[in-house]
Amino acid sequence: xxxxxxxxxxxxxxxxxxxxxxxxxxxxxxxxxxxxxxxxxxxxxxxxxxxxxxxxxxxxxxxxxxxxxxxxxxxxxxxxxxxxxxxxxxxxxxxxxxxxxxxxxxxxxxxxxxxxxxxxxxxxxxxxxxxxxxxxxxxxxxxxxxxxxxxxxxxxxxxxxxxxxxxxxxxxxxxxxxxxxxxxxxxxxxxxxxxxxxxxxxxxxxxxxxxxxxxxxxxxxxxxxxxxxxxxxxxxxxxxxxxxxxxxxxxxxxxxxxxxxxxxxxxxxxxxxxxxxxxxxxxxxxxxxxxxxxxxxxxxxxxxxxxxxxxxxxxxxxxxxxxxxxxxxxxxxxxxxxxxxxxxxxxxxxxxxxxxxxxxxxxxxxxxxxxxxxxxxxxxxxxxxxxxxxxxxxxxxxxxxxxx
DNA sequence: AAGCATCGCAACCGCGCGTCA
DNA sequence: TTGACGCGCGGTTGCGATGCT
Numbered sequence: 284x285x286x287x288x289x290x291x292x293x294x295x296x297x298x299x300x301x302x303x304x305x306x307x308x309x310x311x312x313x314x315x316x317x318x319x320x321x322x323x324x325x326x327x328x329x330x331x332x333x334x335x336x337x338x339x340x341x342x343x344x345x346x347x348x349x350x351x352x353x354x355x356x357x358x359x360x361x362x363x364x365x366x367x368x369x370x371x372x373x374x375x376x377x378x379x380x381x382x383x384x385x386x387x388x389x390x391x392x393x394x395x396x397x398x399x400x401x402x403x404x405x406x407x408x409x410x411x412x413x414x415x416x417x418x419x420x421x422x423x424x425x426x427x428x429x430x431x432x433x434x435x436x437x438x439x440x441x442x443x444x445x446x447x448x449x450x451x452x453x454x455x456x457x458x459x460x461x462x463x464x465x466x467x468x469x470x471x472x473x474x475x476x477x478x479x480x481x482x483x484x485x486x487x488x489x490x491x492x493x494x495x496x497x498x499x500x501x502x503x504x505x506x507x508x509x510x511x512x513x514x515x516x517x518x519x520x521x522x523x524x525x526x527x528x529x530x531x532x533x534x535x536x537x538x539x540x541x542x543x544x545x546x547x548x549x550x551x552x553x554x555x556x557x558x559x560x561x562x563x564x565x566x567x568x569x570x571x572x573x574x575x576x577x578x579x580x581x582x583x584x585x586x587x588x589x590x591x592x593x594x595x596x597x598x599x600x601x602x603x604x605x606x607x608x609x610x611x612x613x614x615x616x617x618x619x620x621x622x623x624x625x626x627x628x629x630x631x632x633x634x635x636x637x638x639x640x641x642x643x644x645x646x647x648x649x650x651x652x653x654x655x656x657x658x659x660x661x662x663x664x665x666x667x668x669x670x671x672x673x674x675x676x677x678x679x680x681x682x683x684x685x686x687x
Numbered sequence: 688a689a690g691c692a693t694c695g696c697a698a699c700c701g702c703g704c705g706t707c708a
Numbered sequence: 709t710t711g712a713c714g715c716g717c718g719g720t721t722g723c724g725a726t727g728c729t
Contacts (some may be wrong), residue, residue: 298722299697323715337715338698373717388718389696 296330300339304329308336309344342385349381353390361387361395366409 296304311327317340320333329336334501353361357379364375372384372391378385391406 297699299724319714332698332699334715335698341716342697370718383719385697393695 294331295324295335297335300331300343304331305344306340308340312340312344338385342383345383346381347381353382353394358395358398359384361391362399362409365391365406367396 298306307327307329308323311323311329315326320337322334323329324331327336331339361375364378368374368389372388376384376387389430396406399409402545403411405411444600
């Protein structure tokens with residue numbers, strides 16, 4: 284059966300809104316608030332369809348809208364969020380205060396697409412337009428812009444900022460279960476240069492489903508889900524600028540570099556993190572506050588833990604969480620931040636933790652028994668890399684540990 | 688100055704999803 | 709369980725502004 288029209292088209296105005304219509308709409312919403320768009324036009328004395336009123340309000344008349352040009356930071360944020368979320372303009376807009384989905388969508392189509400093309404990047408896939416196959420995926424030399432397979436690190440960035448943001452709760456499905464936090468974890472490494480042709484970002488997905496590794500529909504990076512909906516995350520906030528976006532039950536810790544390549548971390552619903560002072564006695568501790576922490580490990584028996592290390596020369600931070608019932612992959616990585624061996628050592632010497640881990644570097648996560656792009660092969664123990672192998676670039680590492 | 692092309696953005700349209708009776 | 713309804717999202721269109729010849 285066909286849907287009834289949202290309004291009687293023959294009795295509605297179309298096209299540009301007049302100032303009088305705008306004022307009528309503003310006055311009505313000031314008095315009665317948003318909502319009931321279908322009945323609003325008649326009540327407000329407008330010869331417009333409800334959808335048109337809603338659009339006009341949301342995209343143009345809302346008082347909290349930020350008008351004016353997009354900043355370079357907003358540009359990079361949009362690019363990174365798009366690489367993460369695809370054409371989910373409303374989700375992207377929820378992370379840019381004062382910007383609307385329509386505005387971002389238009390801006391994407393008119394400016395950013397062109398910008399990415401000029402960088403040689405496909406705006407849909409966020410991959411280089413020209414693909415030059417590479418055979419040596421472990422080289423430490425930065426790859427050409429057109430390479431997609433090299434794991435070479437990007438140069439360090441010099442400016443890092445962090446913002447605490449919230450996942451969008453605009454849609455009705457977010458109300459079903461605030462405790463059931465469902466997010467997505469994606470890994471990416473930093474850009475190779477100022478052209479920023481790779482993303483450095485992560486979302487962590489926690490839900491009531493068993494932890495698993497999935498391919499992300501928008502990209503080939505790995506999606507990780509966990510059944511743990513509680514927790515926290517920390518990051519190094521030193522020398523960072525912060526901003527707070529709209530809030531909901533889903534809180535993200537979100538950081539990005541704004542120069543030479545955006546570094547975006549999103550961690551949600553993570554397990555309380557505890558630094559360890561002993562490598563032999565590990566107990567679950569109360570949730571810590573988000574604060575500066577380095578070389579920290581979480582432990583708990585019968586659960587699977589991971590910690591993520593976001594590394595660049597100026598900022599090092601560990602993120603962490605718990606994955607229950609997960610099938611983790613033992614994996615060593617030849618490229619590892621210097622802080623990691625200490626953490627790994629603490630893990631491996633712990634009496635309650637078996638030596639199982641996984642590296643999710645190189646932009647892609649790993650399926651079971653699948654080698655990392657950096658050619659690291661699964662192993663049953665954490666391996667401390669030689670100092671020479673330690674990276675000096677902006678990078679994200681994620682390691683999983685399995686407790687017994 | 689006129690005509691044409693291109694750009695940028697506001698607005699429209701159709702569809703999908705969630706809710707409710 | 710099903711269908712109507714309301715809302716919101718993403719893609720597309722229309723048109724004024726601007727630039728070029």
